Structures are given as C-alpha cells and as structure tokens.
Amino acid sequence: MKKGIIISSFLTFCLMTSIPTNAEKHYYLPAEKSKEELMMDLFLSVLSPNIDMAVANYYSDLLTERPGVYPYQINIINMERIGEYRSFEFLITLEVTPVVGPHIEVGKDQLTFNISPGNVKLTKFKHIxxxxxxxxxQHIKKK
Known part of the structure; x- marks a missing residue:
C-alpha cells in the first residue's frame, strides 16, 4: 500500500513538473539577478514613459480608459547599435502587453524606438x- 502511494505521488510530481526544453524564446532574457538583468530593468524603467505614451496614443481611438504597460510585460525583441563600434545611436524593438484595470490584457504590440543621447523617437508601432x-x-470600448 505504501509503495503504491509513493509511486503515485512520484508520478504526480513528475507530471506537474515542467519539462525543460531547448526551444528558443523569441525574446532575450538575461540571467536572473545578474548585473545585465539590473541594467535591462533600469533601461526599461527609463524607457517606460515613452512606451506608455505610444500605447496610450494607439488605444485612445479604441478605449475610453488608458492602458498601461508594466516593465515586466516588456520583452526586447531586437536591439542594435547604429553606426560604428561605440556609437550611441540604437534601434530597439520591444513587444509589450498593455493592460487596464486589474491587469486585464487588451492586446499585444510591437514598438520600435530610435534612441540617441537625449532623444527617444518612436519609429514604428505595430499592433499584433x-x-x-x-x-x-466592455463599457470601455469606443463604438
């Protein structure tokens, strides 16, 4: 009887545990608690007002309530330096999930920014x- 309970408990544990895969994520995630993760979080926090403004502009025609984007709902799709090594102009593409109210997701969007010292410019907004x-x-939807 004990052996059956142990085996069924073990099987249940195995089924509930996720199976690691080598499938590539479509966005970049640095190692947890690394300096790189800290820098990425800092960067996304600084960029957050520009993201919120772009999202608010898009959804203003669709919703009466302004959606927000939390930093943990931002994924970096692509980041590249424009120009030579150590130039300070960048092109970054992000995927964001705007929410309203108690974290109700309203959509998925892709934003591309051109960033240089003192300048952040939205170059592309793609609603996915x-x-x-x-x-x-439903009452927040514009007719």
Missing amino acids: ETYELPPNW
Whole structure:
C-alpha cells in the first residue's frame, strides 16, 4: 500500500513538473539577478514613459480608459547599435502587453524606438493582436 502511494505521488510530481526544453524564446532574457538583468530593468524603467505614451496614443481611438504597460510585460525583441563600434545611436524593438484595470490584457504590440543621447523617437508601432475584454469591461470600448 505504501509503495503504491509513493509511486503515485512520484508520478504526480513528475507530471506537474515542467519539462525543460531547448526551444528558443523569441525574446532575450538575461540571467536572473545578474548585473545585465539590473541594467535591462533600469533601461526599461527609463524607457517606460515613452512606451506608455505610444500605447496610450494607439488605444485612445479604441478605449475610453488608458492602458498601461508594466516593465515586466516588456520583452526586447531586437536591439542594435547604429553606426560604428561605440556609437550611441540604437534601434530597439520591444513587444509589450498593455493592460487596464486589474491587469486585464487588451492586446499585444510591437514598438520600435530610435534612441540617441537625449532623444527617444518612436519609429514604428505595430499592433499584433487584440484581446477580448471580459463582459464587465466592455463599457470601455469606443463604438
């Protein structure tokens, strides 16, 4: 009897544990608690007002409530330096998931910024997907 309980517990544990894969993520994640993760979080925090403004501009025609984007809902798709080594102009493409209210996702968007010292310019905004709002949030949709 004990052996059966141990085996079924072990099988349940194995089924509930995720299986590691070598599948490549479509965005970059630095090692947890690394200096690189700290720098990336700092960078996304500084860029956050520009992201919020771009998202607010897009959704202002669709929703009466302004969606926000939390830094942990921003993924870096591509980042490149424009020009020679150690030039300070960059092109960065982000994927964001804007939310309203209690973290209700409204869509998925891709933003591309050109960044140079003292200048952040949105060069491309691509709406990827619209998520359906729950019934009690339908009232924020513009007709």
